[in-house]
Amino acid sequence: MKRFTYTRAETVADAVAILADRPQAQFLAGGTNLVDLMKYDVERPDAIIDINSLPLKEIEELPDGGLRIGALASNSAVAYNAQIQARFPLLASAILAGASPQLRNAATTGGNLLQRTRCSYFYDPSTPCNKREPGSGCAAIGGLTRMHAILGASDKCIAVHPSDMCVALAALDATVEVVGPDSARDIAFGDFHRLPGDEPQRDNTLARDELVTGIRLEANRFAGHHTYLKLRDRLSYAFALVSVAAAMEIADGRIVDLRIALGGVAHRPWRDPLVEAEYAGAPAEDVTFQRVADRLLFEAKGLGGNDFKILLARKAIVRALRQAASGRPQSQTLKAIQ
Amino acid sequence: MDTALEDRFPTCPLSLTINGKPYTLDVHPWTTLLDLLRSDLELTGTKKGCDHGQCGACTVLIEGQRMNACLKLAVTLEGAAITTVEGLGTPEEMHPVQKAFVEHDAFQCGYCTPGQICSTIGLLNEGHASTREDIRELMSGNLCRCGAYTNIADAIEEVLADRASYREAAE
Incomplete structure (x- = not known):
């Protein structure tokens, strides 16, 4: 693993400010994907900003009947939350279809959105990969494609997004709340993840200096079907x-x-x-x-x-x-x- | 790694509790909880299997919740209470889960067993398992290459049944 410095952020503003000063830094929450990728030398941050102390763990009801899930709520906390199970059972079910109990206990909501593809060529730094090393080529094209895309692929990348939770959030028209150095904004879930096109290194539309702080769900009438x-x-x-x-x-x-x-x-x-x-x-x-x-x-x-x-x-x-x-x-x- | 390079990355102070015992340590930020336990503290009960969160051999309890120690940077656990297999029972006085594993022959080589046992205790703490199917699904994060799954499920089923009758007797 490449060596890095460690900083613990105490507030959202603090976290975003530290990131602005360190272009090679990355936020660390549950670590279930980032630490793994660092072990493979796929992710090589020079600084880790630990965001686990930020007050983003709550799952709260909104006045309009929706729910807001803090970015640091664990996958388990969301899946077993009584409100989620009663009103957004599709989300609970999708989360429980993914990973293992150990991983769901550690993994966070924000991290799940930002997890990277499990394409085995992306994970192997000895092979070319436009997502890992832009411009190096794609070893998956012409390689073993069992796990790869059948829709929306490009001649630069055929990787797929690995999340189960995000498939439910897409169907439920969730909203992603993000904070940057100067302002906060909402991103519609359908605009959050992107197709690879010519820039497969970009998984999503989050700006380099922004932090995901939460997810909002609107009330719906899908609980029965x-x-x-x-x-x-x-x-x-x-x-x-x-x-x-x-x-x-x-x-x-x-x-x-x-x-x-x-x-x-x-x-x-x-x-x-x-x-x-x-x-x-x-x-x-x-x-x-x-x-x-x-x-x-x-x-x-x-x-x-x-x-x-x-x-x-x-x-x-x-x-x-x-x-x-x-x-x-x-x-x-x-x-x-x- | 040479000393000059290490000096550029100072260690971080870390206080945490492992099996009820407080520790005050200095760790490099890249040290995982698993390596801290096994290499620095010589608590080798917790096993390293894949080191990538795919096998569950390193499962420990962090604040009572089961997690993969290989994917947790130790430095992020300031103030946390960790329980490893060493903190559960002794050969003379085994934890009920350990006892059930012995009685049901729920292992062959034993390498995955500390993770299986910690994972079982996490499963009991969570309280979402009541049937054998629940056990099988909620223990899927622990692989056993000897294939002792049937006996592992038997052992956990017995612990669950004992707990249920214990609760009924108490009511």
């Missing part, structure tokens, strides 16, 4: 090949409002609000679900090793929409898929 369906190479403690966060509001057998986001298929949680809007009013039945799947995957492209993901995603979307419509969300404990 939602599911998080995750398909992976083993039944627990593995990253998604394909995952689907689905939520809907149904009246008289018809979809009133539809949300669907995919994980494991692109450089960011994949959502297409135009497709969702198109099927508002459609009957909540298999024919509709198959059409939604076709539309979402219309531009999907395999790279050889991941061709199977297109059919897997199509079937997962139909299955997830069926689960959501019938009010029988996927259990994250009993692994059989109904």
Whole structure:
């Protein structure tokens, strides 16, 4: 691990000010991704700013019926929070589908948003990678592509975003709260993560000098019709090949409002609000679900090793929409898929 | 690493409690809790498996919560109370979880066992497991290359059942 200095920030303003003075510094929260990447020499900060003392652990109700989750609330704290379980069960379910209890106890909400791809070429400094070393090339293209993108990839990068939590937050239209040296701003969740394009080194639209301080969720009517369906190479403690966060509001057998986001298929949680809007009013039945799947995957492209993901995603979307419509969300404990 | 380079990165003072005993230390910021325990303090009960948060062999309890010691920089744990397998029981007076692991032969080589046991205690503290399926899912962060999973689940199931009957008797 490259050597670095250590500073503990006591306030948000303090943290942001220290970062402004140290261009190679990084914030450290739970450490479950950053410390790992530092061990592999993929991340090489010269200074670590420990933000664990900042007052950002609370999960609080907002006057408009929404919730605000502090950036330092652990993944476990969010998943088992009574308000989250009752009003945003899709989020709780997605978090419990990811990682292990040990990692969820340490990992934070802000850190989950900022975790980096698990592309094995990104993790291996002996191979070229445009995300790790801009301009060096992409060893994944033409390499082993089983875990890679089928949507939104570029000729510079085919990596996927690894988070489960973020797939649910995308479906729920969350808002990311960030603070910079001069001001605070909100970023709509759909604008937070980006596609690789020509700059795969940029995972998201957070500015270099900003800190994520929290996530806001608006009240919704999806608690009765939602599911998080995750398909992976083993039944627990593995990253998604394909995952689907689905939520809907149904009246008289018809979809009133539809949300669907995919994980494991692109450089960011994949959502297409135009497709969702198109099927508002459609009957909540298999024919509709198959059409939604076709539309979402219309531009999907395999790279050889991941061709199977297109059919897997199509079937997962139909299955997830069926689960959501019938009010029988996927259990994250009993692994059989109904 | 030569001394001049090390001097550019001074150590940081750190006070924490391990198995009930207070420690006042000076650590380099890159020292993980796992390396602090094993190399500096010679508490080698906690094991290093993958060193990347993928196997759970290094699981310890930080403020009662199970976490991977390999991914925690020690310097971030100022004031924390840590429990390792050394703090749970003795050969004469084993912790109920240790006893259940022995009775159910819940290990073969034993390398993952300290992590399995600390993880089980974390699982009990969390209180989200009541069925065997819950146990299997909520212990998935601890790998066992000998494949003793069936017996590990048996041991934990027994501890859970004992706890339930203990609680019923108390009510």
